[in-house]
Amino acid sequence: MKPIDSTNQAKPPLPLPVRQSESGRQGWLFGALLLGLVAASFLSLDLQWAQFLSRDAISRMGGFMAEFYPPELGITFLHKVAIGAWETLAMSALGTLLASLAGLALALPAARLHQQDRAWARGPSRLLLNALRSIPELVWATLLLISAGLGPFAGTLALALHTTGVLGRLFAEALENAAPGPAAALRLQGVGEGRILLWATLPQVLPQLLSYALYRWENNIRAATVLGVVGAGGLGQLLSFHLGLFHMPKTATLLLAMLALVLLVDAGSLLARRVLTR
Template structure:
């Protein structure tokens, strides 16, 4: 077989590295950073896989083989599980409301929109999400004391920064055609947003919210370690006392809760994106 079609069929693949390829240089830079990280951190990998370390880990894992399933303790774990779930739900709800409010001034609704509050609003969102949930919880524990209230507020504050930025990006990237058609007809900014922009981005906003709820379930379980209530507080307490049979029960509840919420959230997002 000869001719142009044959030449196109048997064309050699491109070279693995091309000096004109920006992606190649980016991958090379990332590879250099990874190698430099291993060298600079001086990770004792040999000690991790030594016989003493493996034996210690084996003894530690063996202590989890008999979780405490007594009715009294299972009842305590159930109440802590509900507390963790409630913290994540309420924190996500508050963050959705606050993030939606801050996303409006943080986004440019159309090309001619001056959006004077865009820069300060985005700076505030960046500051809120730059501080991890554990740090927010430690700060709020000083203000409101131990318990789930501090954990809920910590989740709400951090997630507000995350969802607010995601909401603003979704609003700015919405197809401009329907909004422009309404503006030509003389509709105001509020009507344009409610009848043109919001219906287009609402499924995406709901998907972002559900995904962050999944993350907040895990974060709520960790926040309890600093005294913010829920399963994390029980985990820190029983691990501190080396009660591994009770610790195993708490970990089982964490895994089950995360799996159930992940499944429910994934199914909901699939329905929204159809």
């Protein structure tokens, strides 16, 4: 028996030189284009930093801010502020709820749930969602005020329409990115698509859908205050009225109420998302 010649054994191939991946080059290219866009923005915009940071501008700004103190704390006015805050909160909550239901209804035809799914309504549904979210809430409120009149009803519908476009797209992406294993197993057993969606797909993505809805509720609180400027009710309508009359102490109270409302909703939404993701 001949001894094994170690010199004739196959040697491992030498490692090839490391090359930059295609994705890495695309990332560098995207970063360079983004930096170029930022630089072009600075060059094309008339940013008057010297005038903005001048002593005279800072002095006038400080004098204007001093007019907000002290805030109006009369019982009668605080009662109006509480009613306006409740209207703003109700508008945002109801608008988000309606948008969540409508967004889910539109997300189902806008998503391709499996590879064999023809998804014939995917294009038109996504086009509708794009149209809904491309129109700002302020424009929707202005259009709806003509038919619904002044008040929170038009603001609620405006929030619902715009948020439907946002949530519908997010819901559709979540449905398409769900793990296909459970649905495929049920499909092999001859289970219908409706039951597959109910028992396999939705349970996977439900925490993500709720998280999206809660996040949009936070945004709609801020949007609802802006809609009041065009007469859609809530704190925004009071703010537009008193700021237009230069009632600075009352304006300060309204701004503090908006800040408190946003902080309250943000804290509640953050707590709810933590509970859902446990």
